[in-house]
Each structure stands twice: as structure tokens, then as C-alpha cells.
Amino acid sequence: MVLKSFVEVHPDSHFPIQNLPYGVFKPEPGSEPRPGVAIGDYVLDLSLIALAGLFDGPYLKNSDCFNQPNLNKFVGLGRPAWKEARTTLQKLLSDSEPTLRDNTSLRQKALLPMVKVQMLLPVAIGDYSDFFASKHHARNCGLMFRGPENAINPNWFHIPIAYHGRASSIVISGTDIIRPRGQGHPTANSLPYFGPSRKLDFELEMAAVVGPGNELGKPVDVNVSADHIFGLVLMNDWSARDIQAWEYMPLGPFLGKSFGTTISPWIVTLDALEPFAFDAPEQNPPPLPYLAEKNSKNYDISLQVSIIPAGHEDACTVTRSNLKHLYWTITQQLAHHTINGCNLRPGDLLGTGTISGPEPESYGCLLELTWNGQKALSLTGTTRTFLEDGDEVILTGCCKGDGYNVGFGECSGKIIPSPPLKHVELS
Amino acid sequence: MVLKSFVEVHPDSHFPIQNLPYGVFKPEPGSEPRPGVAIGDYVLDLSLIALAGLFDGPYLKNSDCFNQPNLNKFVGLGRPAWKEARTTLQKLLSDSEPTLRDNTSLRQKALLPMVKVQMLLPVAIGDYSDFFASKHHARNCGLMFRGPENAINPNWFHIPIAYHGRASSIVISGTDIIRPRGQGHPTANSLPYFGPSRKLDFELEMAAVVGPGNELGKPVDVNVSADHIFGLVLMNDWSARDIQAWEYMPLGPFLGKSFGTTISPWIVTLDALEPFAFDAPEQNPPPLPYLAEKNSKNYDISLQVSIIPAGHEDACTVTRSNLKHLYWTITQQLAHHTINGCNLRPGDLLGTGTISGPEPESYGCLLELTWNGQKALSLTGTTRTFLEDGDEVILTGCCKGDGYNVGFGECSGKIIPSPPLKHVELS
Numbered sequence A, B: 001m002v003l004k005s006f007v008e009v010h011p012d013s014h015f016p017i018q019n020l021p022y023g024v025f026k027p028e029p030g031s032e033p034r035p036g037v038a039i040g041d042y043v044l045d046l047s048l049i050a051l052a053g054l055f056d057g058p059y060l061k062n063s064d065c066f067n068q069p070n071l072n073k074f075v076g077l078g079r080p081a082w083k084e085a086r087t088t089l090q091k092l093l094s095d096s097e098p099t100l101r102d103n104t105s106l107r108q109k110a111l112l113p114m115v116k117v118q119m120l121l122p123v124a125i126g127d128y129s130d131f132f133a134s135k136h137h138a139r140n141c142g143l144m145f146r147g148p149e150n151a152i153n154p155n156w157f158h159i160p161i162a163y164h165g166r167a168s169s170i171v172i173s174g175t176d177i178i179r180p181r182g183q184g185h186p187t188a189n190s191l192p193y194f195g196p197s198r199k200l201d202f203e204l205e206m207a208a209v210v211g212p213g214n215e216l217g218k219p220v221d222v223n224v225s226a227d228h229i230f231g232l233v234l235m236n237d238w239s240a241r242d243i244q245a246w247e248y249m250p251l252g253p254f255l256g257k258s259f260g261t262t263i264s265p266w267i268v269t270l271d272a273l274e275p276f277a278f279d280a281p282e283q284n285p286p287p288l289p290y291l292a293e294k295n296s297k298n299y300d301i302s303l304q305v306s307i308i309p310a311g312h313e314d315a316c317t318v319t320r321s322n323l324k325h326l327y328w329t330i331t332q333q334l335a336h337h338t339i340n341g342c343n344l345r346p347g348d349l350l351g352t353g354t355i356s357g358p359e360p361e362s363y364g365c366l367l368e369l370t371w372n373g374q375k376a377l378s379l380t381g382t383t384r385t386f387l388e389d390g391d392e393v394i395l396t397g398c399c400k401g402d403g404y405n406v407g408f409g410e411c412s413g414k415i416i417p418s419p420p421l422k423h424v425e426l427s
């Protein structure tokens, strides 16, 4: 029989008792941020559950990890504490357990309608790295910019390629994204173009939230790497393709990316995702020993991107992809990141890179979907090559279980116009 | 007459009363980190000066900015507070002012011999970016890897090129640097090389410490950009050239850099550097308007790198350069960084990139000095192409004033061997 909560959960909900993703929220605009888990249309306030002494296992009994403005302390505790929290919360929320169910006063204080709370970044992100782990995405970018001969660089098959991203401009789902200004390629003998980006794009990604870190100089073995990953979020790595194309030689993307990156508010744990583990694709050439996993897996997470075009009301789905398409697994990514001794810290974010599938309908960004703007995409009542001011982009992700979902909710953001530079100069 | 302190300061000292650089230290291993300024061979404990009520100006009187484990709060206050602190401290330390000079008890508690304290990172660094602002360095790298036709990429003359670096692995001067493992180019049809880097290098850089930040979406005007820079430190951007060369296409340097970056402990303020301002080189083509400065300046800071080779006792100077060689100024770097709306936060670090001068004796890294290992460098009693285990690299920087120096002290690190990977796998 499927585990059930006393909290009513709609069958389509992303957040049944099998999921229990972690986030950080404010009950009211003036209140302190605190950790919570999602259950159906409600958020359970973990600071109050801890205050009531209901985390009574050995790892969490005397911990203040839920009396914090972010989840860094909790994710840093590691898998035994995560398992204990999950067991405690599944029991507490189950329909057969009276402790919370029949405590009206605590239930009314601690279970808050999700629509009423404000979600915040779940972790303080020290460093954010973004990988390039989808072969379909790498091939498409290569075909567009280098042609079929050398579509994928030779290093790509040996290295989970990545770059350092900007941590300061990571924002929570629902935050408006200001169209960035920047330079684009010069034409003929003129100066480079300067102004609002003309090729603003989304990138459909997921990101791993690092749990316990590693000391500087001590790499993480690929076969224990999963113990350093707390869970996953959806991520939109907004990209200004014109800025990126002109700036990226030879040091990689910089201002083409750093104006904003959106993540979803709920971290879905690897424990909740375990039923959806899916064999990773075979890797040929075989990876070097430090990247060779005894058990190499992805997760079967259906991903979707919709756009609500400016001035319209309805969302149009523009792509359907899946995390299982990744070539380099998230555990290989983490092991590679540390092989040089680089230290990770709790709360660090590791983006997967754009998750494109094999078919054109599964490409993970407009660059690929419109082949660099050459083929406009039909949306209901309009078309797009790149994003226009007022467009809202919504990422969703969900695993379909037997009678329940384990979902990620939404990761959304609306484009607003570049403000006049005059104002900016006076600031 | 030159301003003098009651603290005896040797004429060669980097830290006379004209300098007063800020750092963070622990008086003893068990004590709390706290801010200090350097004066001669002493450190003045600012937490005690604040506690004694000696910061009595309007900005600092009621601030707890010196009762903090880092300088982030102080640097975030902005130039008026920095000026007030400098005026207060120069008065307090001057030979004509009795307040501290004649207060034996406070003096003995607050003025500690520098050799006895432990220096720590002066700021918590949220994000670290590294520029590529020396034309000589850019040209040399281009000549080596692309040949004379396209030595410098066309974008370089329009954009202060940069990449995001790794914040977690920034360490304080004196920290050992563990030789990173990683992949190098495959030969013929074999797998890529894997093992300890064979081309470990230093990079002579300086870095700006960001003061007040800017909001997401609000660029900083290049002509007020200096008000967002608290001061400068020396920086050694250790680089594994073999790892970097194999990984950097197409997303830029990653593991070739992220194993460690060393900074010097003392932040020298722009106010202390002002007497050493130096006209920046003319820029041709002219920069776009958002990068055009009314008054474009570098600082005349003599820089030097010495190596103490493994098993030797004496340091050999391997290069002499100067910050004044930078093509893109630090204020242009900061303005460019924010033109897309990217937000900077107090304590962020902006590296200049390798500072090479025009002559071969002024190149800022072994890659250039040995022309990618083709010409070994003669040191006393030995030679080097790249760094060997046990080598210690020491960066110094100093401005020569009329009867005094404004110096940066040292930024040093010793290479230790990669630990066995066996141990690492068990961790």
C-alpha cells in the first residue's frame, strides 16, 4: 500500500509524502527565513517541528540545523542525518501517526498554505559551477559554430567540461530577469555593438546541491561522490548569446551568463529520487579510472520548458527533455571537480549544463531549438527566435511513480527590459 | 615634513604610517579573528581600539565593523568611513599624539609584534573573478599558442576579458600548495595523461577588494567605479598549464586554476596608493563609452617574484614587473563586470590577470619566462622550466615614496607533492 499523509495531496501534486523536498521560506514578509518541507499545497515549518522536540533521533535531537536562515548546516551534516530527517518527517506526516495530525495548535502554526509564504534561496551558495554534460547539447553547439567535422571537441569525451559561474546573481524562481546590456560582434570596421542583448536565451538545466564538502587537496572518490550530494533543483542558466559569442575566447563565458541564474525553491533529495534511478548511457571511450563508476546512474526526470509570450496568457510548451539524457553523471561531475584538490563546501551548486535530448523537440535552449535564430519557433499566436521583453519562461520537472509523483515544482522568470543607462550612471 | 609614527618603523619597511593596510589576524592560535592594521613590525588590534572608543568620528563611532571576524562590514561602508578610519589611525599612531603613545596598558595589548600573530584571509570572498588585462601577457600567450598572425584576439581590445574563478580555494600567504592531479593532452591514440601536473606555474597578479557592491541590474559607472574598490592585494593565481591546455576549450580554465589561489594578508587602500597614481596607457581603438574614463590611471607598484628552489636556501628573483603595465585599469574592469547588471558584493575579489611588462625579464609567469618550457630559467645552482615540489614562490610589491614605502609585504606559497591517490580514495 502506498504511503499516505494526513495532509490532503492531489494525485497530480509534485509534493506527496514520498517526496518531501526542502526549501527556505518566510511565513510573512517581516518574519525570519526558516527551513521547511513541501507537502501537497502546504509547507511544514521545520523550525517549529524542531522547537517542539519532534526531531528526536541521534543526529538531529540536539542540532540547531533547522533554526537557521538557510539549509547549509543541515546539508553539511551528511546522509545519516538526512535519512533520519526523512524517516522522522514521513512518520510525522503519515495518516496513521497522531502526533502532528491530532495536535491542532501545532498543525495550524507549522503547516502553512504554500501560496501564502515567500520562498527564498534554500542555501547560501559559496561557489557555483556549471557543467556541459549533455552530448546532444555539445554536438548541437559544435555543429552550429564549428561544423560537422569537429562538432564535439576531443576533450569532451574524457572530461566533464565545466566553468565557474557567478554565485552572487543566482536568484529564486519568480524573480524578474533584467535584460543585460553588453557588447556584441562588431560588423565590418565599426566598433562592437553595445546595448541590450539581442539574443537572450534560457538553458534548461538541473543543479546538484553539495552536502558535506571536502578539504582542499583531498579529492572525492567517484564511488562515494553521491554522499556529497544532498539533492537536485531545476535551474535556468539564462544566457545572452550575442554577448557570450563575442566575449568567450579564450577564457569562456562571463557576462553572457552572470546577469542572472534562476533555481527552483525546493531541493528534491537523492533519497526521494532513488526509485527513479536510471542506467547512465555507456561511455565510449571508457572514462579514466578516477571517473569510472561501479554503478553509473542518472535519474528519469521528465523536464519541460514553457513560455508565456509577452501579452499572452497561455503557456506554450517549447521543449520536453529528461535528465536521463546526460552523458556525464552528477557523481562523475562532482568527482572530477575535486580531482585537482579543489574544495567544495556545503551549499555549493553544480549545474548539469543544458539538458538536450536526441530529438529536435527535446533541445534545451532556444539557440538549439531555433538553430541560432534561423528557424523561428511557433508559439500560440506568435513566434520567437530569442526571448522578448515580457516573456515568462517556466521550467518544470517531475518523476512519475506508481500512484504518485516526485516533482520539482516550477522554476520561472520573466524578462524585463534593460533600464535606461542614464539612471544607472547616476546611481 | 614627513608624517612619523611613535612606533619605530625601519626606513625599508613596507608599513609606515603612510600605508596602514588592513588585515585580519589571531593574536594567538585559540583567539578570535579580528581586524588590524600593520605599522612597522607591529599589528594594531582594531577591535581593541574600537572598544576603547577611539574611533570617534560620525561613521565609525557606533559601528561594530571592527568587532568582526573579517573586513566585509568595514569595506562595505564606503569611502567616507574609510577616510575617517585612516585619519583617526594616522593621528592615533603619529609621534605627536599622546592618546595611544602614552597609554602603556592599551599600547601593550593592542600593538602586537607581527611575527607573533597569525594572519588570515582579510575578507570572506563571495565571488572571485580574474581578468586578463596585461597586453604583454595576452600577446605572449597568443604568440605561443596561435602564432604571430592572431596573437591577440580581436575582442581583447574592446573587452576587459575575464573568467569566474573559484572562491573556496583562495588561501592566505604562507599556505602550502598541493600539486594538483589532472588530465593532460593524450598522445597519439592513447588515453589522456593522468597524474600530478607536470607544468605547475605561478601567475604574478594583483587583485582589487570590492567595497560597497551594486544591486543586481544596476551597473556601476566607470567614473565612480573607484568608490567601489577598497584596496589591493598581491595574488598568485597558481596554474597547472597541462591541465589548463587540455580542458579550456570551449568554456575556459577550470581545474587548471581552482586548486589554489594565494593572496597577501594586507589590503593596501587606494587612499594610501593615491600618491603613486600613474597615467594608464593610451587605448587604441578607443574603448566604448561605458569604459571611457575621464581620468584613466594605474598605480606605479614595483612587483617582483622570487623562487627559493627546493633544497636551497636563497631566493632568486625571476621577474620584475609593475602594475602600471596594465592596459585595462581596475576601474574599467569593475565597470565592465557590472555592465550586464551583475551584482558585486563587499569582499569580492577582482584579479588583474598576469602582470607582464614589455621586456622578457618582466614576464609574469613561467609559461612566458621559459616560453612554455622551451628555455629553462637559471636560478642559483639550478634551473627550472616549471615548478618542482618543494619550490617556494614569493611575490612582493612596493611603491617608493619620498622617504617612505607603501608596500604589500609578501605573498608566498610552497609546492608540496600530490598525496597518494589511494589515501584520497579512502577519505
Ligand SMILES: [Ca+2]
Residues within 6 Å of the ligand: A130, A131, A203, A205, A237, A351, A353, A354
Ligand atoms: Ca549552462
Ligand SMILES: [Ca+2]
Residues within 6 Å of the ligand: B130, B203, B205, B237, B351, B353, B354
Ligand atoms: Ca590569472
Ligand SMILES: [Mg+2]
Residues within 6 Å of the ligand: A236, A237, A238, A239, A257, A258, A259, A260, A261, A262
Ligand atoms: Mg546564468
Ligand SMILES: [Mg+2]
Residues within 6 Å of the ligand: B236, B237, B238, B239, B257, B258, B259, B260, B261, B262
Ligand atoms: Mg588559482
Ligand code: NI
Residues within 6 Å of the ligand: A126, A127, A128, A165, A166, A167, B126, B127, B128, B165, B166, B167
Ligand atoms: Ni564563486
